[in-house]
Amino acid sequence: MTSKTSPMRDWIFFVVFAIAVLTMPIWLAPIGAGYPDLLQKFMIYGLFATGFNLLFGLTGYLSFGHAAFLGVGSYSAVWTFKLLGMNPVPAAIVAVITSGIFALLIGYVSLRRSGIYFSILTLAFAQMSYNLAYSVLTPITNGETGLRVLRTDPRLFDSSNAVDGPLIANLFGIEMTGYAGFYFCAIVLLIAFFIAQRIFRSPFGIMLRAVKTNQNRMNYTGLNPRPYTLAAFVISGMYAGLAGALLCITDPLAGAERMQWTASGEVVLMTILGGAGTLLGPIFGAALIKYFENIFSAFNDQTLHEIFGFLPDFIEVPVVSVTSLFVGEGWHLTLGVLFMLIVIFLPGGLMEGFSRIGRLFKRSSGKSESRGAAAPAD
Amino acid sequence: MEILKVSGVNKAFGGLKALHDVNLAVEEGMVHAIIGPNGAGKSTLLNCFVGRLIPDTGTVMFGDTSLIGLKAHKINQAGVSRVFQTPEIFSDLTLLENVMIPTMARRDGEFALHAFKRLDRDAEIHDKSMHMLEDVGLAEKKDMIAASLSRGDKRRLELAMCLVQDPKLLLLDEPTAGMSRADTNNTIDLLKRIGDRGITKVVIEHDMHVVFSLADKVSVLAQGTVICEGKPQEIKGDPRVQEAYLGGAHL
Ligand SMILES: Nc1ncnc2c1ncn2[C@@H]1O[C@H](COP(=O)(O)OP(=O)(O)OP(=O)(O)O)[C@@H](O)[C@H]1O
Ligand SMILES: [Mg+2]
Numbered sequence: 001m002t003s004k005t006s007p008m009r010d011w012i013f014f015v016v017f018a019i020a021v022l023t024m025p026i027w028l029a030p031i032g033a034g035y036p037d038l039l040q041k042f043m044i045y046g047l048f049a050t051g052f053n054l055l056f057g058l059t060g061y062l063s064f065g066h067a068a069f070l071g072v073g074s075y076s077a078v079w080t081f082k083l084l085g086m087n088p089v090p091a092a093i094v095a096v097i098t099s100g101i102f103a104l105l106i107g108y109v110s111l112r113r114s115g116i117y118f119s120i121l122t123l124a125f126a127q128m129s130y131n132l133a134y135s136v137l138t139p140i141t142n143g144e145t146g147l148r149v150l151r152t153d154p155r156l157f158d159s160s161n162a163v164d165g166p167l168i169a170n171l172f173g174i175e176m177t178g179y180a181g182f183y184f185c186a187i188v189l190l191i192a193f194f195i196a197q198r199i200f201r202s203p204f205g206i207m208l209r210a211v212k213t214n215q216n217r218m219n220y221t222g223l224n225p226r227p228y229t230l231a232a233f234v235i236s237g238m239y240a241g242l243a244g245a246l247l248c249i250t251d252p253l254a255g256a257e258r259m260q261w262t263a264s265g266e267v268v269l270m271t272i273l274g275g276a277g278t279l280l281g282p283i284f285g286a287a288l289i290k291y292f293e294n295i296f297s298a299f300n301d302q303t304l305h306e307i308f309g310f311l312p313d314f315i316e317v318p319v320v321s322v323t324s325l326f327v328g329e330g331w332h333l334t335l336g337v338l339f340m341l342i343v344i345f346l347p348g349g350l351m352e353g354f355s356r357i358g359r360l361f362k363r364s365s366g367k368s369e370s371r372g373a374a375a376p377a378d
Numbered sequence: 379m380e381i382l383k384v385s386g387v388n389k390a391f392g393g394l395k396a397l398h399d400v401n402l403a404v405e406e407g408m409v410h411a412i413i414g415p416n417g418a419g420k421s422t423l424l425n426c427f428v429g430r431l432i433p434d435t436g437t438v439m440f441g442d443t444s445l446i447g448l449k450a451h452k453i454n455q456a457g458v459s460r461v462f463q464t465p466e467i468f469s470d471l472t473l474l475e476n477v478m479i480p481t482m483a484r485r486d487g488e489f490a491l492h493a494f495k496r497l498d499r500d501a502e503i504h505d506k507s508m509h510m511l512e513d514v515g516l517a518e519k520k521d522m523i524a525a526s527l528s529r530g531d532k533r534r535l536e537l538a539m540c541l542v543q544d545p546k547l548l549l550l551d552e553p554t555a556g557m558s559r560a561d562t563n564n565t566i567d568l569l570k571r572i573g574d575r576g577i578t579k580v581v582i583e584h585d586m587h588v589v590f591s592l593a594d595k596v597s598v599l600a601q602g603t604v605i606c607e608g609k610p611q612e613i614k615g616d617p618r619v620q621e622a623y624l625g626g627a628h629l
Pocket of ligand 2: 420
């Protein structure tokens with residue numbers, strides 16, 4: 001049976017989630033993830049993946065170009081900093097608007113096709129944006145150097161004009177570094193998560209799932225799938241743009257590499273790894289990937305030798321040379337292996353793993369009752 | 379009064395003439411059966427009514443509206459619903475969700491951006507959908523995923539999805555194909571019951587038992603043309619019909 005939804009349950013779920021997010025610095029400290037830089041990344045990429053999931057998880061349309069919106073969001077944010085000042089709120093708002101418009105244009109064209117052709121079209125648009133940012137659009141993007149805020153920029157409403165030191169976004173005087181930066185991102189994520197939760201439960205959300213299941217039946221039911229998919233595409237583009245803006249609050253710098261296809265691929269991995277179509281899955285996936293990236297890419301031969309130092313030399317050397325392929329620069333190899341394992345053994349992602357474990361517990365505690373209700377639903 | 383009027387419809391697939399100068403008039407409130415051997419063009423004709431195919435020539439009038447060239451969802455919004463030869467349902471969703479979608483489509487139109495409302499707070503949609511599920515006898519299964527239903531239940535679900543929209547015209551392509559006798563009888567009962575609502579129905583059917591227990595009028599289609607028309611009793615004895623089916627075997 002599918003679990004019944006109710007406003008009460010959703011509120012409890014949201015409050016528990018909010019508490020978990022806000023206390024992350026405490027409970028993630030034991031595994032070495034309790035510091036603001038990494039936590040902030042969890043929030044930003046969690047937001048990115050949550051938005052991606054609204055498109056991919058609900059409608060089944062696999063975009064391979066979402067990094068383009070991340071990039072547009074970053075550029076818009078930095079431009080807002082340059083022109084209006086270092087307050088992150090207007091930057092975020094402008095980023096959401098521009099990436100929404102951008103998504104509307106790309107979505108309008110790409111959604112004329114579905115399946116693999118849609119994916120290829122989005123990929124092509126993203127790579128085009130990436131190349132344009134490097135070449136023709138240099139006046140806007142500052143090409144290879146990347147766009148940054150300069151002391152000479154107008155920053156119309158900025159009170160901190162006179163201040164020396166590095167330029168950092170500040171929210172009415174609170175500088176967006178360290179924990180302040182994390183909490184700002186956490187609150188944005190919570191708002192975005194709340195909206196995503198509402199979309200999941202809304203008539204619009206169920207129409208998006210109908211798009212995924214049977215567009216033919218939708219047509220013969222008097223519904224037009226196209227505007228539904230386009231709306232989902234634009235909303236998820238806005239989420240990506242917002243994430244792009246948040247990437248700039250601690251470090252007000254936007255570069256074209258943010259739009260590259262590897263970044264588009266990463267959000268696909270995060271979503272599938274965590275569990276597409278679930279609310280929490282994409283956030284888990286994003287955190288997991290960023291956490292492992294942080295750990296594995298920090299390893300080098302030196303640290304490996306220390307770890308495997310207890311082994312006799314003739315074993316240690318080959319072990320280190322093999323494992324070194326999977327760490328540091330090569331950590332993507334680890335990611336690839338992890339991804340394959342998940343897709344093969346847990347096609348529903350981490351969330352499926354959790355619910356399997358949950359069911360295991362239920363079965364051992366209440367054996368008698370579960371027998372009859374062999375639900376095909378979950 | 380005629381609710382559907384088809385005149386001079388031709389449709390060819392490459393060299394194959396699937397429909398050849400088809401004329402058909404469906405009276406409002408009637409059950410109009412279309413029978414004919416395999417490959418006669420029955421499904422093709424239905425496809426021309428719902429916007430899946432566009433006839434090469436000819437007109438299809440639904441009341442005062444021409445259905446030719448209209449998009450499928452517009453035709454549905456005008457009041458035409460269709461049951462397919464193989465049930466088309468939202469297999470990943472629950473039965474209740476399956477019925478809620480058409481219910482919302484009827485109330486809110488082809489697109490509505492209700493992204494912030496809660497569906498579980500929408501009592502109107504919920505109650506109407508539940509009533510419909512009760513009507514077709516699927517109420518206890520409302521939380522099951524549609525994919526797990528039996529063939530007969532899928533068909534009933536699809537019927538519920540069409541009926542909840544209160545269509546003016548309901549098109550049914552072999553509603554009992556592949557069903558057991560018991561399921562077939564259930565479906566006939568159901569179709570008879572909804573007859574009370576005064577919905578005009580066009581039924582394609584191979585099963586003569588179904589045709590004779592439901593239809594007010596029968597059109598026989600063979601090789602893309604209507605070869606004869608009339609009350610079920612008249613059709614039964616017509617030599618042309620027996621000729622078309624198996625070259626003269628008895629119905
Ligand atoms: N899309 C298509 N492309 C090419 N030929 C088609 C197409 N659809 C139908 N046909 C052909 O048109 C003819 C009529 O097919 P149709 O499906 O309308 O028959 P039918 O009367 O519904 O038969 P059945 O009782 O088997 O469902 C058949 O010869 C079929 O092969
Ligand atoms: Mg057919």
